[in-house]
Amino acid sequence: MCTTAPHTKTNGIVERTLQGIIFLLKETISNEEIASRKGLLQGCDPRLTCISIFLFLGCILLTKSILQLSFLYLACLILTSASAIHLGFFLKRTLLFIPLFSLFIVLPAIFNNVTPGDPVYAFKVFSFDLSITRQGIDSAAIFFMRVLTSVSFATLLVLTTRQHVLLKVLRIFRVPQLFVMTMGMTYRYIYLLLDIVQNTFVAIKSRVGYVTSTKTGRRIVGINMAGLWLKSYRLQTHVYSAMLSRGYTGEPQVLNSFHARPKDYLLLALSSTVFIGTLWLNQFTH
């Protein structure tokens, strides 16, 4: 007898999670595409780009002025455009989630019972007197702008620099080579393991169709987790053999092929000036 099982909840969760992971990884691949475009930041020496972005992030942390933060955000958007990234795509990517989430976190700070100050708007909730204060709005706006600008600069760095280059840049911050290489290998093999997971689920689906019950679904997921663990363990043994075979003795040697040109120093000069300017302006901000 052949029956068509309904699309159960468990199966849906598993499939949705897998699809989510695959979508996320595909987005990462599209980052590679953006990172290989001919834009301002893509053309700069990644070491200097990284230092410049860190200097901008330093400015964001130090500044107490909403105006300065707005200028920094504007600078970030200009750099984005100059790096051949569509602004709509960038805003969608940076405005959602973290800044929006931070806005919800900081919302209570605008009320007088969290931040006392000059009331801008007063109202009553269940006989409680509440008011929105100017000081509350200021501190919430600074917090929100700080998060938004920081996230935007960090996203800009990730979008315009290839993952493996970004990892290599960690070496200039004295991160051990072994750690950098392990991170690179993790990034490399995530795709392979993901392929195995995806193919396994397609194979299960082609043989048994939809999972008939939550219990069966859980069992299949459990078996797959164990299978994947064993496969990744075997893979790791073989990869180590392949490394030994080519002369690896424990301390990896890599070729660092970064070349800084005079124009690359312009970005560093700009970010340094902004950083020093922020420190100087901070003297006049209370």
Add this chain to the structure above:
Amino acid sequence: MAEPIYTLKNVSYAYPGSISALHQINLEIAQGDRVAIIGANGTGKSTLLALLDALIFADTGTMHAWGKELTERGMNDALVQKDFRTKVGYVFQNPDIQLFCPTVKEDILFGPLQLGVPKEESIRRFEAVVEQMRIQHLVERSPYQLSIGEKKKVAIASVLIIEPDVLLLDEPTAGLDPQTTRDIIGVLYQAHKSGKTVVMASHDLHIVEEIADIVYVFGEQKTIIRSGKPEEILTDFAFLQSHNLIHTHVHRHLHTSHVHSH
């Protein structure tokens, strides 16, 4: 006959759990030899290549490479290891195992940099090998973005750049399209012409007759059941069929059919 590079005497090897992988292997490989190891699945071909690359060591019997006994203790010496790894290159069956770096360029350069080849020389070799393998367009890409044929070419390039005396290859053409297979045969032919010793495990009997001078056949007992010239072994259909290396079946072409060996 030239001086032997490898001499294996009564070599046996078992995986943990006493699963026998090789039993009483005796063979000699000389400089410039083109050796093909053929046999059905699970007969110990890959294990033999791992032994020849000193990734595993014989449980019983002796194994010599360039006149020195190949032991785990000996390979723990950094200088011995470096000398051996410079002389022997191993192309794994699964290229995903061999390509572990974030980019093709880093993967190809991994070997010479670990072996202490100066950076300028490594780059010179890199440019030569990517041109030889015609993979210039792949060097900045990540290995996961490549097709199986491209991965195989990159894996071979990552070994050729070491400029080893001995090339060990595990199923170099398995699962590849005809053109990529031809390209790889060409590369192996060139490697042999330049004086390299080529040892290859393969199921593909068509490439065996093209690029091997000596054939060793492994049987289900994990031992060498026959060795000789390719023209002798590959024409003995009854022998090949009895050891699961070819099969005979009926082909149908429109209205006629005939029996055919593969």
